[in-house]
Amino acid sequence: MNNSHIRYEALHPLVEEVLEKLSERIGVNTLFFALNDSYSNFVVKAINHERQLIEEGSTHVFQQVLCKLVVDETDGKVSINELLHDPLTVNHPVTIALGNGSFLGVAIRNAENEKIGTLCAFDDRPFDFKEQDVALVERYADIISKSINVETYVIKDALTDVYNERYMNRLISSVTIHPAFLMVLNLDRFHTINATHGYRVGNEVLRKIAERLKYLPLPNHVVGRMDGNEFVILAELEQEQDFEQDAKTFADLIMGAIEKPIVGITDQPIQVTASSGVSLLTGDMTNRQTQIYAAEALMQQVKHEGKRRTSFVNPDRSVEQHPFASVLEVELSHAMERGQFELYYQWIVDAKQEHFVAVEALLRWNHPVLGFVSPSDFIPIAEKMKIFPDIGRFTICQAIQDQRRLEAAFGRKISVAVNLSANQFESEKLFSELIRLSEESYFPKERLILEIREEVLQTRRRFAINRLEQLRHAGYRLTVDHFGSHYASLNSLLRLPVQAVKLDPIFTRRLVQNQLEQSMIRSVHSLTSVLNIALVIQEVETASQLQQIQLLNEQLYVQGYEVHHPQPIEQLLIEDVVRGRSEV
Numbered sequence: 001m002n003n004s005h006i007r008y009e010a011l012h013p014l015v016e017e018v019l020e021k022l023s024e025r026i027g028v029n030t031l032f033f034a035l036n037d038s039y040s041n042f043v044v045k046a047i048n049h050e051r052q053l054i055e056e057g058s059t060h061v062f063q064q065v066l067c068k069l070v071v072d073e074t075d076g077k078v079s080i081n082e083l084l085h086d087p088l089t090v091n092h093p094v095t096i097a098l099g100n101g102s103f104l105g106v107a108i109r110n111a112e113n114e115k116i117g118t119l120c121a122f123d124d125r126p127f128d129f130k131e132q133d134v135a136l137v138e139r140y141a142d143i144i145s146k147s148i149n150v151e152t153y154v155i156k157d158a159l160t161d162v163y164n165e166r167y168m169n170r171l172i173s174s175v176t177i178h179p180a181f182l183m184v185l186n187l188d189r190f191h192t193i194n195a196t197h198g199y200r201v202g203n204e205v206l207r208k209i210a211e212r213l214k215y216l217p218l219p220n221h222v223v224g225r226m227d228g229n230e231f232v233i234l235a236e237l238e239q240e241q242d243f244e245q246d247a248k249t250f251a252d253l254i255m256g257a258i259e260k261p262i263v264g265i266t267d268q269p270i271q272v273t274a275s276s277g278v279s280l281l282t283g284d285m286t287n288r289q290t291q292i293y294a295a296e297a298l299m300q301q302v303k304h305e306g307k308r309r310t311s312f313v314n315p316d317r318s319v320e321q322h323p324f325a326s327v328l329e330v331e332l333s334h335a336m337e338r339g340q341f342e343l344y345y346q347w348i349v350d351a352k353q354e355h356f357v358a359v360e361a362l363l364r365w366n367h368p369v370l371g372f373v374s375p376s377d378f379i380p381i382a383e384k385m386k387i388f389p390d391i392g393r394f395t396i397c398q399a400i401q402d403q404r405r406l407e408a409a410f411g412r413k414i415s416v417a418v419n420l421s422a423n424q425f426e427s428e429k430l431f432s433e434l435i436r437l438s439e440e441s442y443f444p445k446e447r448l449i450l451e452i453r454e455e456v457l458q459t460r461r462r463f464a465i466n467r468l469e470q471l472r473h474a475g476y477r478l479t480v481d482h483f484g485s486h487y488a489s490l491n492s493l494l495r496l497p498v499q500a501v502k503l504d505p506i507f508t509r510r511l512v513q514n515q516l517e518q519s520m521i522r523s524v525h526s527l528t529s530v531l532n533i534a535l536v537i538q539e540v541e542t543a544s545q546l547q548q549i550q551l552l553n554e555q556l557y558v559q560g561y562e563v564h565h566p567q568p569i570e571q572l573l574i575e576d577v578v579r580g581r582s583e584v
Contacts, residue, residue, distance in 0.1 A: 013461075015045045015144065016045055018140045019033065019046075019047045021140070022137065025136055026121050026137075028127050029048060029122070029123045029125075030048050030049070030121070031121050031122070032044075032120050033046075033119050033144070034067050034117055034118050035116060035117040036062050036067055036068075036116065037062065038062060041060045041065045041067050042059050043059075051124065053122060053124055064094070066089070066092065066105060069088055070120075071115045073107075076107025076109070077134070078105050079104045079129045081126055082100060082101075082102060082126040083095040083098065083100055089103070100125065102121075103120065104120065104121040104122075104137055106120075106138050107141065109148075110145075111148065111523070117144075118141075119141040120137075147527060149526075150484070157224070157225040159207065159225070160225050161207075161210065162210045162213070162214055163222060163224040164224065164225065166504050166506050168224030170455055171222065172281065178237060179242075179243065179280060180280075181233075181235040181237055181243065181247055181278065182232070182278065182279045182280070182291070182292070183250070183254060183278045183295065184231075184279075184299045186274060187209070187272055188273045189307070190202065190272075201265055204265050205262060205272065206229065209231070209258060209272065210225060210231070212257040212258070212260070213233060216233075216254065218233070218235040218253065218254075219235055220235065222234050233250075234281075247278050247280070247312055251276065251312075258273065258274050259273055259274075273307065274308070275307045275308065275309060276298075276310045277295040277302065277312075278295060278312045279292065279294040279295035279313040291313075294313045295313065298311040298312075328378055328381050331370070332381060332387065333387070335367070336390060336391065340367055341363065341364070343364065343398050343399060344361075344568055345360065345402070345566060345569060346360050346362060346564050346565070346566040346567075347359050347563065348536060349557065349559065351546075351550055351554075351555075352555065352556075359415070360559065361398075361416055361417065361418050362566050363375055383423055388421065389429070392420070392424045395418060395419075399418045399448070400416075400448065402569045403444065403448070405573065414447065415447045415448070416447065416448060417450075417479060418450060418451065419481065425456050425467065426460075431470075434450075435470070438474035438475050446476070449476075449479055449499075449500075450476050450479070452481065453482050454480055454484075454504075457480070457496075465495055468497050469497050472498075477499050477500075478498040479501065480498050480500075480502070482505070483502055483503055483524070484503055484507060484520070493527070493531060498533060500534040500536055501528060501535060503521065503537050505538055508537055508540055508541075508545055508560070511549070518548060518552065521535075521537065521554075521556075525554045525556065529555075535554075535556055535557065537556055537558050538560060540558045540560030540562045541560050542562055545560075
């Protein structure tokens, strides 16, 4: 069997939607998507109407299928209205079996532009494929190809071929079915390897370690490289009470694999050790960030206390809690009534023209003693205290008021983006309020952009898409934030009724040093362009990053300190801003 179908398994939901859309427009009996190599043709997805001509999940000899004709063609495209009347197919095994029929196929290409599959329309009767039918299949084949190109960069670390930081972060955050073992480890004194042997050897050591971790005999485990010489291992536990016993066993296996001398890279074996922290992930999503923080904090503690050790979480240890959690809880309960919340605004700028196209509202908590408290610190606590709906309502209402002031001051239409948390997005009360507001004649809903983080699309996918469609129908503009942090959004992108996506900031942070990140941005842009969706590069904080984005010479939008520092509304109104005319 062709193993490439496993590699692209995450594409299945997208392909299913593609076939459904094609079936609405082209009246053939069968539509299917196949992956192939020089030996076999694997039917990933298929839709049959009156007769089952293609069986989903079946494998066929590549030399005997019509898909081979598509791969053999230079332009990767074949359209045949009658198999019996075309020299390519008159004596073909498929024609001999069917008697007659029709076939339209377009090649699917990977990131290296290799033809790895086909998107096809097929029937056992003649069918008059029109020019628009061919163009339609070509368009959707292009979407699938671009999705494959993006997926190459989205989930894998380019150096080690284990999962990357953005994918692991989302994977860890979405573990809900089984309790899980979580280890965060950092290779000890790794800088000495680079200093002694050079970065080439250091990179090879990272590859060897990643390969060892990837093939450990742990239950349903995944490995990710977070950054530099830090790795994360996630493994399934049958039940929570197994943690105490299994965690020690898992940790011993992992550390044994790391500490085995690495030979064949230099003249002498290289010895590596690691410091690690281990936490128990449970299905309690309200405590998930605390559980993740525990593993990271324990690893850092081991590093400071002498390295080469594993520290296991203890539920009674204060290290599991945010160091200021108790203080923040007390102060948060009074912050709203004391007027300590305010909005800062940051322009979103056209990368080519360098004029603003929209502005994002950013929530700030300005405490008289603690100063500005980071949203990443107080929002999880506010949600746990169940007071975040009130804070979110304040954000939206204030942004609406400020949007009117901005339009009056600048003499033009200005769109304001507001972030919705997962809880806000799923809130029936807030949803009803947004729908009610959209029906008010004075309310400029078309200039209120609602930003939904990508992880919202990972769970309750149908619910999420249905809600987005209702908000879009009500007149709101929609953006997916932190796009590319998880493959779920690629699966849904064809159906998402959004006008823009914001790329995950990790791509920006590595843009100047890493050619692959530039390729990633090009790939995502080519995909979003086909779907008529704007692409925003966020957290652009250096002149070098902005220059690299501009050198891509694509229609991109940027946001970050390099183009504009967030400002309170009063400061924004008096800034000397270059005024633009277009909108995202």
